Amino acid sequence: MSLVIELDQQGAKVIGQAPERAPLTPPKPANEGHGDVRKKIVPNVKQPTEPTNAEWEGGQYLSMQEWLDGSQEGGAILLQPADDVKKLDGRIGNAALISVDFHRIGDGRGYSHAFLLRKRLNYQGRLRAQGAVTADQVFAMARVGFDSFALRADQSADTALRSLDSFGVPYQGAVVAGTATDRADANFAARVRLLERALVEIAQRHDRPALASSLSAEDMVITDVIARLKLPIDIFTLETGRLNPETLALIPQVKERYGIEIDVRRPDEHAVAAYITAHGKDGFYDSVAARKLCCNIRKVAPLDEALNGRDAWLTGQRRDQAVTRGALPEAERDSERTMQKYNPLAAWAWADVLAYATRFDIPMNALYQRGYVSIGCEPCTKAIRPGEDPRNGRWWWENQGSKECGLHTIQNVTR
Amino acid sequence: MYCYDAVDRLIVEERVAQFRDQTLRYLAGELDEDAFKPLRLQNGLYIQRYAPMLRVAIPYGVLSSTQLRKLAEIARKFDRGYGHFTTRQNIQYNWVKVEEVPDILAELATVSMHAIQTSGSCVRNVTTDAFAGVAQDEIVDPRPYCELMRQWSTLHPEFAHLPRKFKVAFNGAKEDRAATPVHDLSFDLYRDEVGEVRLIVKVGGGQGRTPRIASIIKRDLHWSEMLTYTEAVLRAYNRLGRRDNIFKARIKIQVQELGAEAFAAEVESDWAHLRNGPNTLTQDALDRVAQFFIDPPLETWSEPASKTLAIDPNFQAWKKRNLTAHRHGDYAAVTISLKREGIAPGDATDAEMDFIADLADRYSFNEIRVSYHQNLILPHVPRAKLHELFSELDSRGLARANIDMASDIICCPGGDFCSLANAKSIPLSAAIADKLAPIEDEIGAIAINVSGCINACAHHHVGHIGVLGVEKAGEDWYQIMLGGRPDGVGRLGVLTGKSVRQEDVPGVIDRLARHYLDVRNEGESFIAAVERLGTDSFKIILAEEPAAA
Ligand code: HEM
Ligand code: SF4
Ligand code: SF4
Numbered sequence: 001m002s003l004v005i006e007l008d009q010q011g012a013k014v015i016g017q018a019p020e021r022a023p024l025t026p027p028k029p030a031n032e033g034h035g036d037v038r039k040k041i042v043p044n045v046k047q048p049t050e051p052t053n054a055e056w057e058g059g060q061y062l063s064m065q066e067w068l069d070g071s072q073e074g075g076a077i078l079l080q081p082a083d084d085v086k087k088l089d090g091r092i093g094n095a096a097l098i099s100v101d102f103h104r105i106g107d108g109r110g111y112s113h114a115f116l117l118r119k120r121l122n123y124q125g126r127l128r129a130q131g132a133v134t135a136d137q138v139f140a141m142a143r144v145g146f147d148s149f150a151l152r153a154d155q156s157a158d159t160a161l162r163s164l165d166s167f168g169v170p171y172q173g174a175v176v177a178g179t180a181t182d183r184a185d186a187n188f189a190a191r192v193r194l195l196e197r198a199l200v201e202i203a204q205r206h207d208r209p210a211l212a213s214s215l216s217a218e219d220m221v222i223t224d225v226i227a228r229l230k231l232p233i234d235i236f237t238l239e240t241g242r243l244n245p246e247t248l249a250l251i252p253q254v255k256e257r258y259g260i261e262i263d264v265r266r267p268d269e270h271a272v273a274a275y276i277t278a279h280g281k282d283g284f285y286d287s288v289a290a291r292k293l294c295c296n297i298r299k300v301a302p303l304d305e306a307l308n309g310r311d312a313w314l315t316g317q318r319r320d321q322a323v324t325r326g327a328l329p330e331a332e333r334d335s336e337r338t339m340q341k342y343n344p345l346a347a348w349a350w351a352d353v354l355a356y357a358t359r360f361d362i363p364m365n366a367l368y369q370r371g372y373v374s375i376g377c378e379p380c381t382k383a384i385r386p387g388e389d390p391r392n393g394r395w396w397w398e399n400q401g402s403k404e405c406g407l408h409t410i411q412n413v414t415r
Numbered sequence: 416m417y418c419y420d421a422v423d424r425l426i427v428e429e430r431v432a433q434f435r436d437q438t439l440r441y442l443a444g445e446l447d448e449d450a451f452k453p454l455r456l457q458n459g460l461y462i463q464r465y466a467p468m469l470r471v472a473i474p475y476g477v478l479s480s481t482q483l484r485k486l487a488e489i490a491r492k493f494d495r496g497y498g499h500f501t502t503r504q505n506i507q508y509n510w511v512k513v514e515e516v517p518d519i520l521a522e523l524a525t526v527s528m529h530a531i532q533t534s535g536s537c538v539r540n541v542t543t544d545a546f547a548g549v550a551q552d553e554i555v556d557p558r559p560y561c562e563l564m565r566q567w568s569t570l571h572p573e574f575a576h577l578p579r580k581f582k583v584a585f586n587g588a589k590e591d592r593a594a595t596p597v598h599d600l601s602f603d604l605y606r607d608e609v610g611e612v613r614l615i616v617k618v619g620g621g622q623g624r625t626p627r628i629a630s631i632i633k634r635d636l637h638w639s640e641m642l643t644y645t646e647a648v649l650r651a652y653n654r655l656g657r658r659d660n661i662f663k664a665r666i667k668i669q670v671q672e673l674g675a676e677a678f679a680a681e682v683e684s685d686w687a688h689l690r691n692g693p694n695t696l697t698q699d700a701l702d703r704v705a706q707f708f709i710d711p712p713l714e715t716w717s718e719p720a721s722k723t724l725a726i727d728p729n730f731q732a733w734k735k736r737n738l739t740a741h742r743h744g745d746y747a748a749v750t751i752s753l754k755r756e757g758i759a760p761g762d763a764t765d766a767e768m769d770f771i772a773d774l775a776d777r778y779s780f781n782e783i784r785v786s787y788h789q790n791l792i793l794p795h796v797p798r799a800k801l802h803e804l805f806s807e808l809d810s811r812g813l814a815r816a817n818i819d820m821a822s823d824i825i826c827c828p829g830g831d832f833c834s835l836a837n838a839k840s841i842p843l844s845a846a847i848a849d850k851l852a853p854i855e856d857e858i859g860a861i862a863i864n865v866s867g868c869i870n871a872c873a874h875h876h877v878g879h880i881g882v883l884g885v886e887k888a889g890e891d892w893y894q895i896m897l898g899g900r901p902d903g904v905g906r907l908g909v910l911t912g913k914s915v916r917q918e919d920v921p922g923v924i925d926r927l928a929r930h931y932l933d934v935r936n937e938g939e940s941f942i943a944a945v946e947r948l949g950t951d952s953f954k955i956i957l958a959e960e961p962a963a964a
Pocket of ligand 1: 213214218
């Protein structure tokens with residue numbers, strides 16, 4: 001018996017021993033185009049006569065005709081490409097297994113067999129693909145209803161298992177034809193998967209990437225993906241000394257939920273003391289310059305320090321958060337810090353963040369429930385009314401244009 | 416223009432990742448040629464005569480300027496600085512490297528483009544009228560239906576290994592500019608008495624060695640069942656189409672052998688289970704895509720009645736030949752001819768593509784169309800700016816006034832690039848255009864199509880004059896066909912006689928054209944004269960002298 005992959009509720013499992021890997025035909029030189037290709041076309045393809053494998057775990061397969069002629073009590077049926085599956089309508093009885101024989105990769109009749117067995121004849125039992133079953137076909141085969149794959153002898157089970165996950169949200173059915181809600185659901189699933197792909201790629205591409213977390217819902221989304229996929233992306237936060245207790249409470253929550261220790265960065269004590277002496281603890285209300293200085297001491301300097309020696313950083317910024325972020329790219333060059341900067345949630349709407357929070361039940365800052373949308377330092381953040389511009393909750397005494405601090409400067413778009 | 420959402424984007428990105436993995440396994444020797452072949456074909460990668468060729472889909476021929484710039488960049492970075500636009504609204508790169516293809520696909524993905532199912536035995540890139548949403552004779556805008564079909568047929572798990580390739584086309588106008596009668600499956604869109612969109616379904620049209628005009632199998636399909644009906648057609652073909660002989664594997668043979676009625680009955684019996692099912696289109700689904708196919712903000716302009724412009728004969732000729740009326744009277748659709756002297760038909764360099772993208776930004780709301788005739792179109796140009804646009808095009812040699820004329824030849828890559836070719840087609844097209852140049856204006860509208868072999872990539876069966884390369888003892892010989900037309904119900908051309916040598920082809924066509932000039936009625940076009948007098952009356956002219964005149 002060859003290697004069989006079976007799908008069930010728990011996922012995919014591999015049954016049987018891998019046979020000796022058949023020797024591989026080395027790839028032909030890339031350019032096969034010399035000479036006359038027409039001579040390579042073999043016009044007549046013989047119809048298959050012999051099954052590629054006549055046995056299953058329980059003995060000999062029965063051909064469709066043998067099955068129809070017999071008692072239909074137990075045993076396994078082997079369908080050939082040319083068989084008319086519809087003849088089995090109402091006569092599947094208690095077949096232990098139906099296997100569909102693929103004689104060539106290019107003969108797609110078996111896919112329609114599977115569709116008809118599942119959707120038209122309502123067959124619920126094991127449905128196997130055998131013969132020319134390669135790792136790269138397994139995904140499509142699973143989608144038409146196969147749940148068992150006897151791989152061709154030269155195929156690797158690992159590759160086949162991996163390929164089962166090729167596409168997260170394929171087209172067809174409700175995704176294309178359905179209602180607006182169907183598509184919205186599909187889009188949410190797709191957005192999550194795009195985020196996962198983006199983070200995996202960042203983790204692979206960089207040596208020391210880090211998420212600069214403000215402990216916002218956005219950052220919790222990213223944190224959740226980092227934790228679920230166990231990605232080597234560090235997480236730090238800028239503890240300005242003026243954060244709300246509700247915000248700070250997330251640090252131990254993250255530890256408890258994910259076992260991740262967020263690196264807490266604090267501002268330079270002397271600089272803070274000097275600021276308080278010169279401007280007063282809340283001197284930032286007096287002028288933009290004083291506010292920027294405070295931000296500088298409490299956030300920008302610690303951030304620079306946290307990023308020192310890294311080759312990439314990530315943020316939870318979104319385009320619709322602020323006028324200043326309308327053109328936010330998903331990847332940009334932070335030329336001041338000479339490293340890549342990623343904003344993997346750039347295209348997300350607040351509704352997507354909330355949907356993620358619900359779906360994955362992530363830790364959330366308690367202030368959100370009290371009308372806060374954008375949460376920063378306690379004295380500089382307030383709740384907003386429903387429908388109000390989110391930024392009205394930050395530095396509300398300043399005008400919109402100045403509401404960035406030098407942390408997220410506008411960068412050159414790289415994609 | 417359609418704008419990708421997260422679902423579309425994810426599929427394209429995952430497709431790139433999947434193909435990258437497959438290519439790496441192939442190059443590492445883990446995947447043999449047999450297993451890799453269907454995978455690469457379904458990503459548009461052919462192995463050609465001199466190098467691998469990559470075919471990129473331009474779904475239903477609509478491009479944004481950003482996308483065209485990306486196509487230019489790919490030509491520059493990964494090819495030899497040019498691309499070839501095809502009759503199926505695709506672009507082909509003839510000099511790519513296998514190991515770089517995943518990178519090219521990744522670049523395409525950044526502008527919502529891909530090469531999925533541009534070759535292989537699967538549902539190919541969907542095509543339609545290049546003037547969709549613009550043409551005055553349009554009844555229903557086909558683009559939303561094309562986009563729905565594109566999505567549904569992309570990576571359909573059941574129909575990736577059909578007996579042969581499967582091409583789908585839509586027509587929503589009075590004049591069929593999408594050659595639907597020669598497609599495997601095609602739809603004519605119309606409105607019924609109560610204004611609901613319905614479709615006439617045609618199957619089994621095709622060209623190649625057994626050309627056939629498609630048969631109508633349904634006349635009143637409601638738009639919401641477009642996908643379920645297509646599914647039934649594809650299942651009938653996938654299960655019962657011939658697989659014993661590659662030359663008889665297209666659906667046209669199945670329809671021919673079974674008879675259109677029996678084929679339709681098979682489809683209907685399956686469709687009975689599918690209608691009102693999960694693939695039945697909701698109004699939401701149609702609205703979701705239709706919202707992207709709305710008019711750009713067109714304004715009211717008044718055309719300047721400048722005297723100096725009126726006397727510029729080149730401008731006048733170009734205006735006469737290269738404009739198509741727009742639904743909005745102050746605008747016109749401008750066709751940029753890619754049929755230029757000394758340049759292979761349909762070819763454009765990276766600099767030209769960049770240039771045309773800039774023109775699209777300045778004159779046509781960032782939009783470009785690719786036509787069945789292998790030309791590029793700026794669909795919404797204010798009439799008041801035509802002269803300005805003409806001058807810019809002229810300065811780059813892109814203002815040839817030959818649309819639908821003798822030198823606007825549809826031509827396949829042929830023996831210069833294609834490994835299946837019997838004969839060359841590019842140099843021959845140039846020779847034909849040269850020969851007819853003195854009488855081109857007099858002849859007026861005429862469709863000449865030149866294919867390098869029976870695969871008929873240049874649609875020679877439906878050219879008013881079709882030329883087909885056949886090989887004789889290692890030499891390039893050609894058959895010449897007369898009287899084909901791709902529009903309306905469609906008509907296949909008939910052979911004019913024995914095949915002739917390459918050097919004799921232009922002379923034969925010249926005689927056909929001159930005969931037309933002799934016998935035509937006032938204002939009668941070439942094809943109308945052929946149809947009135949019959950192809951035989953033209954054949955006789957050729958028989959009067961030996962072919963090697
Ligand atoms: C004083 C300069 C600023 C500094 C040092 C700063 C720092 C940060 C940091 C480190 C984050 C975490 C990154 C992340 O979300 O992953 C963040 C998030 C955020 N920042 Fe800022 N920021 C500054 C200014 C602003 C301004 C001016 C606005 C709004 C106009 C703003 C709005 C946001 C928003 C909406 C988030 C997302 C999470 C949240 O709302 O808490 N920030 N900021
Ligand atoms: S947000 Fe307010 S308290 Fe926090 S660093 Fe900036 S100015 Fe200071
Ligand atoms: S018609 Fe023949 S020669 Fe021309 S491109 Fe097609 S296959 Fe090649």
